[in-house]
Amino acid sequence: MNQTETRRPDFDFENFTFGVQSTDHMLMAAYQKGAWSTYRIAPVQSISLSPLAMCFHYGQTVFEGLKAFRMSNGKINVFRMESHWKRINRSLKRMAMPPLPEELFMEGIQQLLKQDSAWVIDDPEYSLYIRPFVIATEQKLGVDASQEYLFMVVLSPMRAYYNKPLKVKVETNYIRAARGGAGAAKNGGNYGASLLPQINAKKEGFDQIIWLDAKEKKFIEESGTMNILFILEGNRLVTPELSDSILDGITRDSLLKLAGEEGFSVEERPVSIEEICQRIENGERVEAFGAGTAAVISPIETISYQGKSFATYLAADAGMYRLKNRLSAVRIGVLPDKHGWNHLLDA
Numbered sequence: 001m002n003q004t005e006t007r008r009p010d011f012d013f014e015n016f017t018f019g020v021q022s023t024d025h026m027l028m029a030a031y032q033k034g035a036w037s038t039y040r041i042a043p044v045q046s047i048s049l050s051p052l053a054m055c056f057h058y059g060q061t062v063f064e065g066l067k068a069f070r071m072s073n074g075k076i077n078v079f080r081m082e083s084h085w086k087r088i089n090r091s092l093k094r095m096a097m098p099p100l101p102e103e104l105f106m107e108g109i110q111q112l113l114k115q116d117s118a119w120v121i122d123d124p125e126y127s128l129y130i131r132p133f134v135i136a137t138e139q140k141l142g143v144d145a146s147q148e149y150l151f152m153v154v155l156s157p158m159r160a161y162y163n164k165p166l167k168v169k170v171e172t173n174y175i176r177a178a179r180g181g182a183g184a185a186k187n188g189g190n191y192g193a194s195l196l197p198q199i200n201a202k203k204e205g206f207d208q209i210i211w212l213d214a215k216e217k218k219f220i221e222e223s224g225t226m227n228i229l230f231i232l233e234g235n236r237l238v239t240p241e242l243s244d245s246i247l248d249g250i251t252r253d254s255l256l257k258l259a260g261e262e263g264f265s266v267e268e269r270p271v272s273i274e275e276i277c278q279r280i281e282n283g284e285r286v287e288a289f290g291a292g293t294a295a296v297i298s299p300i301e302t303i304s305y306q307g308k309s310f311a312t313y314l315a316a317d318a319g320m321y322r323l324k325n326r327l328s329a330v331r332i333g334v335l336p337d338k339h340g341w342n343h344l345l346d347a
């Protein structure tokens with residue numbers, strides 16, 4: 001299918017809310033008797049499941065989030081598709097769910113994108129969000145690993161709106177994930193458990209929370225559903241080192257790998273909240289931002305900790321914007337893809 005055969009859908013690409021509209025098609029594959037079926041691409045439709053299906057009861061649900069872009073050369077780029085495939089399999093493993101074969105994930109998503117290629121419009125501010133997910137479907141109320149699963153992929157248009165710098169609160173009561181837990185997996189339960197603290201923070205006038213480690217409540221882990229990074233003294237990119245309570249973000253990884261090209265040194269190490277507050281209090285220049293596929297980077301404006309507010313550096317010359325622009329430029333083919341991240345399709 002090529003550009004001349006697919007018509008731009010009757011959809012207002014300028015004005016929409018992210019995540020409520022899907023494209024026209026979805027992918028489905030089923031796991032039964034120890035094997036995945038071949039995938040099927042069908043018009044987006046509701047699915048019917050038994051109320052005994054295990055996904056409703058014991059949390060075996062895993063998802064991914066990646067994006068497709070229209071490149072400056074007209075091709076569709078699925079950014080770091082292989083890294084997302086590897087990560088969904090790590091998440092599935094942690095949740096005792098069967099891995100997805102490379103072909104099913106990679107080929108399936110490419111075919112789905114070809115089918116709905118008219119939804120990947122040529123606009124640098126636009127991307128098509130890809131949501132692969134797996135749910136447990138066996139009918140059984142006993143607590144156990146399901147023997148049956150459904151893999152689905154839906155697509156949803158997304159626009160890079162200007163994101164207002166965030167006022168974040170350091171959460172000192174609730175935690176997101178503990179060592180030995182499942183925080184490094186993109187499984188549904190992690191997000192369900194994060195909603196109440198998030199809502200409480202909103203009521204107090206904050207946009208987002210910073211999670212601390214579960215044991216000492218001393219070290220910074222993530223911000224909301226994003227990784228968190230800092231730029232100290234204008235040229236040191238610092239971020240908490242990965243553990244099984246921190247999600248291995250692909251945006252985080254991309255930024256760390258591009259950092260050298262923008263003249264930053266990289267430090268992956270424990271970062272205590274005391275260190276960050278102390279540096280700001282001493283008048284040092286500290287940039288702070290969240291990183292994730294959805295927004296690439298979300299600048300943080302203030303960090304509130306134990307009732308005190310600490311203001312970060314946000315001026316137009318902040319290094320985080322250079323990093324963001326570099327990553328965006330690689331994704332749409334304006335800068336060379338030195339790391340082999342772009343997965344191009346003719347569609």
Ligand SMILES: *Cc1c(COP(=O)(O)O)cnc(C)c1O
Binds near residue numbers: 186226227251294
């Ligand atoms: C998905 C996610 C991220 C960001 O990962 P990306 O691969 O960069 O999108 C960070 N933290 C959590 C908790 C996440 O779920």
